[in-house]
Amino acid sequence: MQSGITRVMGQFGAGAVPAVGSSTCSTELDDLRAEVRQLREALAYRAVIEQAKGVLMAVHGCTAEAAFQILADQSQHTNTKVREVAQQLMDSVRGTSAPTASRWPRRR
Template sequence: MQDLLRDLSRVVLAGRSLDEALGDVTDIASRGIPGAESTSITLIRGEKAFTAAYTGEMSLAADELQYDQGYGPCMDAGRGGVVLRIDDMRTEQRWPDYVSRVVGVGVLSSLSVPLPFQGTSIGALNIYSSQPAAFATPESLDAGSQVAGAIAVAVANADAHARLGEHARNMQLAMQSRAVIEQAKGVLMAQRRVDAEQAFEILREASQRYNRKLRDIAVGIVESAQTR
Protein backbone atom coordinates (compact mmCIF):
# COMPACT_ATOMS: atom_id res chain seq x y z
CA MET A 1 0.00 0.00 0.00
CA GLN A 2 2.84 2.40 0.74
CA ASP A 3 4.23 1.92 -2.77
CA LEU A 4 0.80 2.62 -4.23
CA LEU A 5 0.37 5.82 -2.22
CA ARG A 6 3.88 6.96 -3.15
CA ASP A 7 3.24 6.40 -6.86
CA LEU A 8 -0.14 8.17 -6.74
CA SER A 9 1.43 11.15 -4.98
CA ARG A 10 3.92 11.48 -7.83
CA VAL A 11 1.31 11.84 -10.56
CA VAL A 12 1.82 15.28 -12.09
CA LEU A 13 -1.42 17.22 -12.53
CA ALA A 14 -0.32 20.78 -13.30
CA GLY A 15 0.05 21.65 -16.95
CA ARG A 16 -1.33 18.32 -18.20
CA SER A 17 -4.61 17.23 -19.70
CA LEU A 18 -7.02 15.17 -17.63
CA ASP A 19 -6.58 12.26 -20.07
CA GLU A 20 -2.82 12.19 -19.45
CA ALA A 21 -3.15 12.29 -15.66
CA LEU A 22 -5.83 9.61 -15.60
CA GLY A 23 -3.74 7.44 -17.90
CA ASP A 24 -0.96 7.50 -15.31
CA VAL A 25 -3.43 6.64 -12.56
CA THR A 26 -4.80 3.59 -14.39
CA ASP A 27 -1.25 2.34 -14.96
CA ILE A 28 -0.52 2.67 -11.24
CA ALA A 29 -3.80 0.97 -10.36
CA SER A 30 -3.02 -2.02 -12.58
CA ARG A 31 0.35 -2.42 -10.88
CA GLY A 32 -0.62 -1.58 -7.32
CA ILE A 33 -4.08 -3.04 -6.66
CA PRO A 34 -3.90 -6.68 -5.55
CA GLY A 35 -5.49 -8.93 -8.19
CA ALA A 36 -5.71 -6.23 -10.89
CA GLU A 37 -4.89 -7.22 -14.46
CA SER A 38 -6.64 -4.39 -16.28
CA THR A 39 -8.16 -1.14 -15.03
CA SER A 40 -10.27 1.69 -16.40
CA ILE A 41 -11.97 4.89 -15.33
CA THR A 42 -15.61 5.47 -16.25
CA LEU A 43 -16.82 9.06 -16.08
CA ILE A 44 -20.51 9.89 -16.22
CA ARG A 45 -21.74 13.16 -17.74
CA GLY A 46 -25.51 13.42 -17.51
CA GLU A 47 -26.85 10.23 -19.04
CA LYS A 48 -23.66 9.48 -20.95
CA ALA A 49 -20.91 7.21 -19.62
CA PHE A 50 -17.51 6.85 -21.26
CA THR A 51 -14.07 5.43 -20.53
CA ALA A 52 -11.74 8.32 -19.75
CA ALA A 53 -8.60 6.16 -19.41
CA TYR A 54 -7.71 2.50 -19.34
CA THR A 55 -4.78 0.10 -19.05
CA GLY A 56 -5.28 -3.20 -20.85
CA GLU A 57 -7.79 -4.01 -23.58
CA MET A 58 -9.78 -6.24 -21.23
CA SER A 59 -11.09 -3.26 -19.26
CA LEU A 60 -12.08 -1.27 -22.34
CA ALA A 61 -13.96 -4.23 -23.79
CA ALA A 62 -15.75 -4.86 -20.48
CA ASP A 63 -16.69 -1.18 -20.14
CA GLU A 64 -18.08 -0.94 -23.66
CA LEU A 65 -20.28 -3.99 -23.15
CA GLN A 66 -21.93 -2.03 -20.32
CA TYR A 67 -22.27 1.20 -22.29
CA ASP A 68 -23.98 -0.69 -25.10
CA GLN A 69 -26.62 -1.97 -22.70
CA GLY A 70 -26.84 1.12 -20.50
CA TYR A 71 -26.16 -0.73 -17.26
CA GLY A 72 -23.60 -2.89 -15.48
CA PRO A 73 -21.43 -2.83 -12.35
CA CYS A 74 -19.22 0.10 -13.36
CA MET A 75 -22.19 2.25 -14.41
CA ASP A 76 -24.26 1.27 -11.38
CA ALA A 77 -21.31 1.97 -9.05
CA GLY A 78 -20.76 5.36 -10.67
CA ARG A 79 -24.41 6.37 -10.59
CA GLY A 80 -25.26 4.93 -7.19
CA GLY A 81 -22.04 5.73 -5.34
CA VAL A 82 -21.68 2.13 -4.12
CA VAL A 83 -18.84 -0.38 -4.32
CA LEU A 84 -19.74 -3.38 -6.49
CA ARG A 85 -17.68 -6.56 -6.48
CA ILE A 86 -18.21 -9.63 -8.63
CA ASP A 87 -16.30 -12.71 -7.52
CA ASP A 88 -17.31 -14.99 -10.40
CA MET A 89 -18.96 -13.81 -13.60
CA ARG A 90 -20.03 -17.39 -14.34
CA THR A 91 -22.36 -17.49 -11.33
CA GLU A 92 -23.28 -13.77 -10.99
CA GLN A 93 -27.05 -13.15 -11.17
CA ARG A 94 -27.37 -9.34 -11.00
CA TRP A 95 -26.52 -8.45 -14.61
CA PRO A 96 -27.24 -11.63 -16.59
CA ASP A 97 -26.86 -10.19 -20.11
CA TYR A 98 -23.63 -8.41 -19.25
CA VAL A 99 -21.91 -11.20 -17.31
CA SER A 100 -22.69 -13.78 -19.98
CA ARG A 101 -20.93 -11.62 -22.57
CA VAL A 102 -18.03 -10.32 -20.49
CA VAL A 103 -16.76 -13.83 -19.83
CA GLY A 104 -16.09 -13.92 -23.56
CA VAL A 105 -13.51 -11.12 -23.27
CA GLY A 106 -11.70 -12.94 -20.47
CA VAL A 107 -13.17 -11.30 -17.35
CA LEU A 108 -14.09 -13.57 -14.44
CA SER A 109 -14.07 -11.08 -11.55
CA SER A 110 -14.24 -7.30 -11.12
CA LEU A 111 -14.33 -4.50 -8.60
CA SER A 112 -15.98 -1.13 -9.28
CA VAL A 113 -15.31 1.73 -6.85
CA PRO A 114 -17.28 5.01 -7.13
CA LEU A 115 -15.44 8.28 -7.65
CA PRO A 116 -16.34 10.88 -5.00
CA PHE A 117 -16.54 14.48 -6.23
CA GLN A 118 -18.19 17.45 -4.51
CA GLY A 119 -20.60 15.32 -2.50
CA THR A 120 -21.64 13.05 -5.34
CA SER A 121 -20.24 10.31 -7.57
CA ILE A 122 -19.05 11.13 -11.09
CA GLY A 123 -18.11 7.65 -12.24
CA ALA A 124 -16.17 4.59 -11.16
CA LEU A 125 -12.76 3.00 -11.06
CA ASN A 126 -13.09 -0.43 -12.69
CA ILE A 127 -10.68 -3.25 -11.92
CA TYR A 128 -10.80 -6.52 -13.84
CA SER A 129 -9.19 -9.94 -13.60
CA SER A 130 -9.25 -13.20 -15.56
CA GLN A 131 -9.25 -15.07 -12.24
CA PRO A 132 -12.29 -15.63 -10.00
CA ALA A 133 -12.43 -13.89 -6.60
CA ALA A 134 -9.38 -11.77 -7.45
CA PHE A 135 -10.62 -8.88 -5.28
CA ALA A 136 -12.05 -10.76 -2.31
CA THR A 137 -9.46 -9.37 0.12
CA PRO A 138 -9.75 -6.10 2.09
CA GLU A 139 -6.41 -5.02 0.59
CA SER A 140 -7.93 -4.80 -2.90
CA LEU A 141 -10.79 -2.59 -1.71
CA ASP A 142 -8.46 -0.38 0.35
CA ALA A 143 -6.13 0.09 -2.62
CA GLY A 144 -9.07 0.74 -4.95
CA SER A 145 -10.40 3.40 -2.58
CA GLN A 146 -7.00 5.12 -2.53
CA VAL A 147 -6.86 5.18 -6.31
CA ALA A 148 -10.45 6.47 -6.54
CA GLY A 149 -9.48 9.34 -4.25
CA ALA A 150 -6.53 10.20 -6.50
CA ILE A 151 -8.82 10.21 -9.53
CA ALA A 152 -11.19 12.61 -7.76
CA VAL A 153 -8.26 14.96 -7.07
CA ALA A 154 -7.21 14.82 -10.73
CA VAL A 155 -10.75 15.57 -11.90
CA ALA A 156 -11.09 18.41 -9.39
CA ASN A 157 -7.77 19.84 -10.57
CA ALA A 158 -8.85 19.68 -14.22
CA ASP A 159 -12.21 21.22 -13.35
CA ALA A 160 -10.52 24.10 -11.52
CA HIS A 161 -8.18 24.72 -14.45
CA ALA A 162 -11.12 24.67 -16.87
CA ARG A 163 -13.03 27.22 -14.77
CA LEU A 164 -9.92 29.41 -14.53
CA GLY A 165 -9.42 29.23 -18.28
CA GLU A 166 -13.07 30.08 -18.92
CA HIS A 167 -12.83 33.03 -16.54
CA ALA A 168 -9.72 34.28 -18.35
CA ARG A 169 -11.46 33.98 -21.73
CA ASN A 170 -14.50 35.84 -20.43
CA MET A 171 -12.29 38.59 -19.04
CA GLN A 172 -10.51 38.91 -22.37
CA LEU A 173 -13.81 39.16 -24.23
CA ALA A 174 -15.06 41.76 -21.77
CA MET A 175 -11.92 43.85 -22.27
CA GLN A 176 -12.22 43.56 -26.05
CA SER A 177 -15.87 44.61 -25.89
CA ARG A 178 -15.04 47.57 -23.68
CA ALA A 179 -12.28 48.65 -26.04
CA VAL A 180 -14.45 48.58 -29.18
CA ILE A 181 -17.27 50.40 -27.36
CA GLU A 182 -14.84 53.14 -26.38
CA GLN A 183 -13.67 53.35 -30.00
CA ALA A 184 -17.26 53.65 -31.22
CA LYS A 185 -17.97 56.37 -28.68
CA GLY A 186 -14.95 58.27 -29.98
CA VAL A 187 -16.24 57.99 -33.55
CA LEU A 188 -19.68 59.26 -32.56
CA MET A 189 -18.23 62.11 -30.51
CA ALA A 190 -16.23 63.26 -33.54
CA GLN A 191 -19.01 62.78 -36.08
CA ARG A 192 -21.95 64.13 -34.12
CA ARG A 193 -20.23 66.59 -31.84
CA VAL A 194 -21.55 64.97 -28.65
CA ASP A 195 -19.93 64.17 -25.34
CA ALA A 196 -19.03 60.67 -24.10
CA GLU A 197 -22.29 60.19 -22.19
CA GLN A 198 -24.38 61.17 -25.20
CA ALA A 199 -22.34 58.92 -27.47
CA PHE A 200 -22.96 55.94 -25.19
CA GLU A 201 -26.69 56.73 -25.14
CA ILE A 202 -26.72 56.66 -28.96
CA LEU A 203 -25.11 53.21 -28.86
CA ARG A 204 -27.58 51.97 -26.24
CA GLU A 205 -30.62 53.22 -28.18
CA ALA A 206 -29.32 51.60 -31.38
CA SER A 207 -28.80 48.32 -29.53
CA GLN A 208 -32.39 48.35 -28.31
CA ARG A 209 -33.84 49.51 -31.63
CA TYR A 210 -32.17 46.81 -33.70
CA ASN A 211 -32.18 44.16 -30.95
CA ARG A 212 -28.44 43.61 -31.25
CA LYS A 213 -25.68 43.47 -28.67
CA LEU A 214 -24.07 46.78 -27.79
CA ARG A 215 -20.67 45.39 -28.82
CA ASP A 216 -21.98 44.43 -32.28
CA ILE A 217 -23.36 47.93 -32.82
CA ALA A 218 -20.00 49.37 -31.76
CA VAL A 219 -18.07 47.08 -34.13
CA GLY A 220 -20.27 48.22 -37.02
CA ILE A 221 -19.65 51.90 -36.27
CA VAL A 222 -15.87 51.44 -35.96
CA GLU A 223 -15.64 49.39 -39.16
CA SER A 224 -17.76 51.93 -41.04
CA ALA A 225 -15.48 54.76 -39.90
CA GLN A 226 -12.36 52.83 -40.95
CA THR A 227 -13.63 52.27 -44.51
CA ARG A 228 -14.23 55.94 -45.17
Protein backbone atom coordinates in the same frame (compact mmCIF):
# COMPACT_ATOMS: atom_id res chain seq x y z
CA MET B 1 -17.40 39.61 -8.39
CA GLN B 2 -14.66 37.29 -7.17
CA SER B 3 -11.90 36.24 -9.49
CA GLY B 4 -11.36 32.54 -10.04
CA ILE B 5 -8.18 32.52 -7.99
CA THR B 6 -9.91 34.23 -5.06
CA ARG B 7 -12.76 31.75 -5.37
CA VAL B 8 -10.35 28.80 -5.33
CA MET B 9 -8.38 30.12 -2.37
CA GLY B 10 -11.59 30.90 -0.47
CA GLN B 11 -12.96 27.45 -1.17
CA PHE B 12 -9.86 25.47 -0.27
CA GLY B 13 -7.84 27.82 1.93
CA ALA B 14 -4.20 28.67 1.38
CA GLY B 15 -2.92 25.30 2.60
CA ALA B 16 -5.62 23.07 1.17
CA VAL B 17 -5.09 23.16 -2.59
CA PRO B 18 -6.57 20.17 -4.42
CA ALA B 19 -4.21 17.59 -5.84
CA VAL B 20 -3.18 18.07 -9.45
CA GLY B 21 -5.24 15.78 -11.64
CA SER B 22 -8.17 15.63 -9.24
CA SER B 23 -11.64 16.31 -10.65
CA THR B 24 -11.96 19.38 -8.42
CA CYS B 25 -8.68 20.78 -9.71
CA SER B 26 -9.69 20.04 -13.29
CA THR B 27 -13.06 21.74 -12.84
CA GLU B 28 -11.48 24.80 -11.24
CA LEU B 29 -8.87 24.94 -14.01
CA ASP B 30 -11.63 24.81 -16.65
CA ASP B 31 -13.49 27.59 -14.82
CA LEU B 32 -10.36 29.73 -14.69
CA ARG B 33 -9.68 29.19 -18.40
CA ALA B 34 -13.25 30.23 -19.22
CA GLU B 35 -12.91 33.31 -17.03
CA VAL B 36 -9.63 34.31 -18.69
CA ARG B 37 -11.21 33.86 -22.13
CA GLN B 38 -14.20 36.00 -21.13
CA LEU B 39 -11.95 38.73 -19.72
CA ARG B 40 -9.83 38.80 -22.87
CA GLU B 41 -12.96 39.09 -25.01
CA ALA B 42 -14.28 41.89 -22.79
CA LEU B 43 -11.01 43.81 -23.15
CA ALA B 44 -11.04 43.39 -26.92
CA TYR B 45 -14.67 44.54 -27.17
CA ARG B 46 -14.05 47.43 -24.83
CA ALA B 47 -11.51 48.90 -27.24
CA VAL B 48 -14.01 48.80 -30.12
CA ILE B 49 -16.76 50.29 -27.96
CA GLU B 50 -14.44 53.10 -26.79
CA GLN B 51 -13.42 53.83 -30.39
CA ALA B 52 -17.06 53.96 -31.47
CA LYS B 53 -17.87 56.28 -28.56
CA GLY B 54 -15.05 58.56 -29.69
CA VAL B 55 -16.44 58.71 -33.22
CA LEU B 56 -19.93 59.51 -31.92
CA MET B 57 -18.54 62.16 -29.56
CA ALA B 58 -16.73 63.84 -32.46
CA VAL B 59 -19.69 63.68 -34.83
CA HIS B 60 -22.41 64.66 -32.35
CA GLY B 61 -20.35 66.80 -29.97
CA CYS B 62 -21.67 64.80 -27.04
CA THR B 63 -20.27 63.34 -23.82
CA ALA B 64 -18.93 59.81 -23.46
CA GLU B 65 -22.08 58.86 -21.56
CA ALA B 66 -24.33 60.22 -24.33
CA ALA B 67 -22.24 58.42 -26.96
CA PHE B 68 -22.65 55.14 -25.09
CA GLN B 69 -26.38 55.79 -24.85
CA ILE B 70 -26.50 56.18 -28.64
CA LEU B 71 -24.83 52.77 -28.96
CA ALA B 72 -27.17 51.26 -26.38
CA ASP B 73 -30.26 52.73 -28.07
CA GLN B 74 -29.13 51.38 -31.43
CA SER B 75 -28.42 48.03 -29.80
CA GLN B 76 -31.96 47.84 -28.47
CA HIS B 77 -33.49 49.15 -31.71
CA THR B 78 -31.77 46.44 -33.77
CA ASN B 79 -31.71 43.69 -31.12
CA THR B 80 -27.93 43.54 -31.50
CA LYS B 81 -25.23 43.46 -28.84
CA VAL B 82 -23.57 46.79 -28.10
CA ARG B 83 -20.19 45.41 -29.10
CA GLU B 84 -21.59 44.41 -32.51
CA VAL B 85 -23.18 47.84 -33.00
CA ALA B 86 -19.84 49.44 -32.14
CA GLN B 87 -18.03 47.14 -34.58
CA GLN B 88 -20.53 47.97 -37.35
CA LEU B 89 -19.98 51.69 -36.75
CA MET B 90 -16.20 51.30 -36.84
CA ASP B 91 -16.41 49.19 -40.00
CA SER B 92 -18.47 51.92 -41.66
CA VAL B 93 -15.99 54.59 -40.56
CA ARG B 94 -13.12 52.54 -41.96
CA GLY B 95 -15.05 51.97 -45.19
CA THR B 96 -15.33 48.20 -44.86
CA SER B 97 -19.14 48.37 -44.73
CA ALA B 98 -21.74 51.11 -44.77
CA PRO B 99 -24.75 51.05 -42.47
CA THR B 100 -28.05 51.94 -44.03
CA ALA B 101 -29.85 55.09 -42.96
CA SER B 102 -32.52 53.01 -41.18
CA ARG B 103 -29.89 51.28 -39.05
CA TRP B 104 -28.48 54.55 -37.71
CA PRO B 105 -31.29 56.98 -36.94
CA ARG B 106 -30.42 60.65 -36.52
CA ARG B 107 -29.78 61.75 -32.97
CA ARG B 108 -32.03 64.49 -31.58
